[in-house]
Amino acid sequence: xxxxxxxxxxxxxxxxxxxxxxxxxxxxxxxxxxxxxxxxxxxxxxxxxxxxxxxxxxxxxxxxxxxxxxxxxxxxxxxxxxxxxxxxxxxxxxxxxxxxxxxxxxxxxxxxxxxxxxxxxxxxxxxxxxxxxxxxxxxxxxxxxxxxxxxxxxxxxxxxxxxxxxxxxxxxxxxxxxxxxxxxxxxxxxxxxxxxxxxxxxxxxxxxxxxxxxxxxxxxxxxxxxxxxxxxxxxxxxxxxxxxxxxxxxxxxxxxxxxxxxxxxxxxxxxxxxxxxxxxxxxxxxxxxxxxxxxx
Amino acid sequence: xxxxxxxxxxxxxxxxxxxxxxxxxxxxxxxxxxxxxxxxxxxxxxxxxxxxxxxxxxxxxxxxxxxxxxxxxxxxxxxxxxxxxxxxxxxxxxxxxxxxxxxxxxxxxxxxxxxxxxxxxxxxxxxxxxxxxxxxxxxxxxxxxxxxxxxxxxxxxxxxxxxxxxxxxxxxxxxxxxxxxxxxxxxxxxxxxxxxxxxxxxxxxxxxxxxxxxxxxxxxxxxxxxxxxxxxxxxxxxxxxxxxxxxxxxxxxxxxxxxxxxxxxxxxxxxxxxxx
Numbered sequence: 001x002x003x004x005x006x007x008x009x010x011x012x013x014x015x016x017x018x019x020x021x022x023x024x025x026x027x028x029x030x031x032x033x034x035x036x037x038x039x040x041x042x043x044x045x046x047x048x049x050x051x052x053x054x055x056x057x058x059x060x061x062x063x064x065x066x067x068x069x070x071x072x073x074x075x076x077x078x079x080x081x082x083x084x085x086x087x088x089x090x091x092x093x094x095x096x097x098x099x100x101x102x103x104x105x106x107x108x109x110x111x112x113x114x115x116x117x118x119x120x121x122x123x124x125x126x127x128x129x130x131x132x133x134x135x136x137x138x139x140x141x142x143x144x145x146x147x148x149x150x151x152x153x154x155x156x157x158x159x160x161x162x163x164x165x166x167x168x169x170x171x172x173x174x175x176x177x178x179x180x181x182x183x184x185x186x187x188x189x190x191x192x193x194x195x196x197x198x199x200x201x202x203x204x205x206x207x208x209x210x211x212x213x214x215x216x217x218x219x220x221x222x223x224x225x226x227x228x229x230x231x232x233x234x235x236x237x238x239x240x241x242x243x244x245x246x247x248x249x250x251x252x253x254x255x256x257x258x259x260x261x262x263x264x265x266x267x268x269x270x271x272x273x274x275x276x277x278x279x280x281x282x283x284x285x286x287x288x289x290x291x292x293x294x295x296x
Numbered sequence: 297x298x299x300x301x302x303x304x305x306x307x308x309x310x311x312x313x314x315x316x317x318x319x320x321x322x323x324x325x326x327x328x329x330x331x332x333x334x335x336x337x338x339x340x341x342x343x344x345x346x347x348x349x350x351x352x353x354x355x356x357x358x359x360x361x362x363x364x365x366x367x368x369x370x371x372x373x374x375x376x377x378x379x380x381x382x383x384x385x386x387x388x389x390x391x392x393x394x395x396x397x398x399x400x401x402x403x404x405x406x407x408x409x410x411x412x413x414x415x416x417x418x419x420x421x422x423x424x425x426x427x428x429x430x431x432x433x434x435x436x437x438x439x440x441x442x443x444x445x446x447x448x449x450x451x452x453x454x455x456x457x458x459x460x461x462x463x464x465x466x467x468x469x470x471x472x473x474x475x476x477x478x479x480x481x482x483x484x485x486x487x488x489x490x491x492x493x494x495x496x497x498x499x500x501x502x503x504x505x506x507x508x509x510x511x512x513x514x515x516x517x518x519x520x521x522x523x524x525x526x527x528x529x530x531x532x533x534x535x536x537x538x539x540x541x542x543x544x545x546x547x548x549x550x551x552x553x554x555x556x557x558x559x560x561x562x563x564x565x566x567x568x569x570x571x572x
Contacts, residue, residue, distance in 0.1 A: 007396070013475040014397035021388035022403070024444025029410045032421030039420065046424075093315060099308050109558070110316045113323075116554045116561070118504045120522045121543040124529060125326050128536055134340045136325045142341070168322065175565050199304075228414055231506045235526055252416055257511060262420050269416040276414060 039266035046260050057267035068268070070243050071251035074159065075227055078247070082163045083222040087215060090170040094177035095207070108178070115171035123235040126165045127152065152237050155244040162232055162245065173218050180214040181207070209292035216283070216291045223279050227272065248272060330354070330540040337536055353537035354545070360532055362516050363542065366524035373439055373520055374502040380442030381498045385449040386491065390479045392450065393457030394465065404454075411447045423511055437512045438505070438520070442498070449494050456490040457483060493564025496557060503550055521546045 040057055044050035061068050093111055097104055114122070129136045130151040138148030149157040188206045197205065230249040233239055239246035239254075252272070256265035324344070329337060330353055332346040357363050391397070392404050426437040460483055468478045484491070502520075509523035516524070525542055532538065554561060 010395050010475055011397045014391045014395040014400070017387035017476070017479075018391040018397075018403070020384040020443060021407075021445035021450060024384065024441065025403075025407065025410070025447075027425070028422060028441050028444060029418060029447070030406070032418035032425070033410070033413065035421040035424075036417050093312075096308055096312050096315075099305070101305075101308060101312060107312050107316050110320050112562075113551070113554070114319060116500065116550050117547050118522060118550065120504075120506055120525050121546050124525065124539055124543045125322055127529075128329065128540065129322055129325060134338050134342065136321070136342070139340065139342055168319065172565055175562050179562075224414075228416070234506075234510075235529065249416060253507070256420055256423075262424070266417075266420055269414065269420070272414050273417055277412075280412075 036266045036269060039263045040270050041267075042263040044261075044263040044266075046262060050263065053263070057264045058271070060264065061267055061271065067243060067246060067251055071246045071248045074244065074246060075229065075248040077159055078162065078229055079223055079226040082166050083219065083226055085163065086166060086170055086222060087173060087218055089167055090173035090218075091177050091211070091215070093170065094174045094181060095203075097174075097178060098181045108175075111174055112171035114168045119231045120235060122165070122169070123232050126161075126168075126232075127236050130161055130165075152245075153241055155242045158237055158241065158244045162229075162236075165232065173222075176214060176218060177211065180211050184210040212291040213293060216287055220280060220283050223283070224276055227276055227279070326540045326544060329536055330544050332537060334537060353535075353541040356535070356538040357528075357542045357545065360535070360538060361524055361528050361542075363524070363545070365516055366519055366521045367545075369435065369518065370503065370520040370522075373435060374499050376435075376439035377442045377502045378495055378498050380439060380444075381446065381449060381494060382491070384443055384445035385494065386453055386484060386487075387479070388445050388450045389453030390457055390483060393454045394479075394483065395475065407447050407450060411451065419507075419511070426512065432512055433514050433518055435513075435518045438502075438508050438518075449497070453487065453490055453494065456487040460486055489560065489563060492557070492560045496553070496560055496564060499553065500550065503546075 039050065041052060041054060042050040043053045043056065097108055097111070101107070117125075130138075132138055132148065132150045132153060135148075135151075137151070141148040151157050151161045184207060188210070189202060192202045192206050228249050229247050230253065233245045233247050233250050234253075237245040239250055248268070249272070252265050252268040255261045255268065328342075328344055328346060331349040331351070332343070333348070333350050333352070336343050336346060392400065392407075422437075422441075426432060429436075431437050431440075464482050465478050468482055473481070504522065505520070506522045506526070509520050510526075513519050513523060519527075525539075525546060528542060529539055
């Protein structure tokens, strides 16, 4: 009897306190997922009622929208080049800071600080830093006798400019690597030194395998994040020049909130999900080749 | 051997110092521009120290746009989102972690599954819902959902509740505590570091949110700083002094919060990184 009463009280309490999330999940997540899937098969411009057009949106996306391919290319460019660079730099800085240098706390703060700056502010700062005539970067280049490019105004240099800007934000990854480095047992290094391993060998056979799950996690998260890049491009280049920085989500945003092609934009959103899904599956498949898990 | 070690340490110091300078220099450049008289802003090669420093650009920001109003809106939004998140997420996380009820595991799996969907999938229907409710151009779409929870926060807090020993709860049950009391008096105080991390994430997320305001808000009355700064830049794209001053004022609270709560920032980030 008491057991039953206890369970009943537990269940009632649970349903009461889960209620907000149950509502939130249904209204803001699951409901929209279902309707967005339906919209992706419809022609829907808000003013007129939605009309079922089968695979029409997807066909148009693949066959009749050059900007779709352009934006996909731009986004993959950022992902393939930007994400690995970001991880390599974050790891290098973390390894340096882990050498028990004097002033380590100060340097850690300096490297981390940019990653707390809001994206809009970062964008404005870097528009000024990247100014071709009087900006900081081209001034620093001019000290070495190099005439800097037009950066955001150049079809060729706009994406690299975004990648460089992104490197300013490695702080979050660096902190995660530093935490990971704390967990590498010292006795492994001691053993490696006894065996005569040099710095590179210690990194290659101790640090790297021990950190590989962290690298894997940051790689997956970095790819997912970069595939959704939007704010910088919206503020700094408006997608230009010549659509060189029209990224996937930017194109989707234009379709939805500039042209009000809600059905088409929904189809794009679902295709983005498929891209993220495939990228994650590829990562998971490749993981056993280089990610080392202690428990195995 | 020893000389080699010293040599390597010197290289390490040089690299860290060069790196540190390149990371701090954009901030110095921004501060320098914000305090420069107009005629010194476009000098090439640039002048690093303004002569004399002026706060003219900071005043201009308030003349060009209703900066005080934007600031007030942003602070209000941050507080509402923090309140909403702290109301909804710890409770849901507790129900998932500590209570047994029919449907729990299925609901948890659905919660996890939705975390894998990019937000763009739900963005359009959410917009249509808020439009139908007549909430466009109000702040409601920017804070209301937080009172209904967020999958990531719930998941994070659940992991923390799971680490707490069950014996405490059982003992409290023996003493006649209700389940809510156990949550409120025993479990919640033990996960304060995680709650702090979630609070910081929510604050940062609100301060940072750009696409939300961009979709939902047109007029200054409901506009936060992120979109306000963008409007400012659109209208006064050559006023670099004032733009940098406005950016600095937007960054300042985040930096202050960071310096006071540095420990929790780092903890929170490492925990999400390692738990994931």
